[in-house]
Amino acid sequence: MNAQHRLPPITLATSDYNRLLFTAMIRQNQDRPTPDFLLKELRRADVCHPAALPEDVVSTNCRVIYRIDDEPKSRAHLLVHSEDLTWPGAEISVTTPLGTALLGLRVGDRMSFVEDGRIHEVYVEDIGIRFLDDGSTVTRTPGGITWT
Template sequence: MKPTILVSWLDMDRLDRMLDSLPSAQAGARDALLDELGRASLAEPWEMPPNVVTMNSRVCFSFADSPQRVTMTLTYPKDMNGGAEQLSILTPVGTALLGLKVGDAISWERPDGGQFEVQVHGVEYQPEREGVYHR
């Protein structure tokens, strides 16, 4: 069973607009993100708990099959600049992380049909925690 996720209405609005503009070649990523957003609870940005992964959060996570922790920033595709520490929301890992809180783990389907499990260890930066809503 997937853990409950929490998304700010501001992120939801921005993600909806992004999804509306995606080319048909990204239908799989769009559908996966739409499914995930469909099960999200909504919160005011200023009421977002500080331990929840939101858009533009810098999150520390690991995969169940590896002890190595990874720290990346969850990013909109338009903001991707090729940085190694950026993670697009349209990737399976990015979609899986959105809305999780520290300590949560989720199993997710890989594009090849296999599964991976990802666990959140920390939210090093969260825009909402810093009062940054216009990003």
């Protein structure tokens, strides 16, 4: 992996941006470690209204299909805020290095992240289902988008 690799642009909904910034501020006030990677990503993000978030962008409450380090098998997890984590086997917290790396990427993007002292690269293959704040869902299919 080339150290000069350009970071892909990221887009965040204002709701995710505000909640994650609040989480980081609370952690700082409680003298808890604040993930520097998360703060760097928040600083460089393009922020938009949740309704304007492109359908192919990873956000919280969406199922993201991805690969790490060119693994032969894809992984799929629901990306959630750390305080919403209820099912660790199926969900990943956005405050983990992998979760932060996924946040705001588009389908087809690659992003480096460091975990356990090792540099990894995540590749976003697809977005499965997105749960909206009003309880409805958005599903991407080859034929378009389905709202339920």
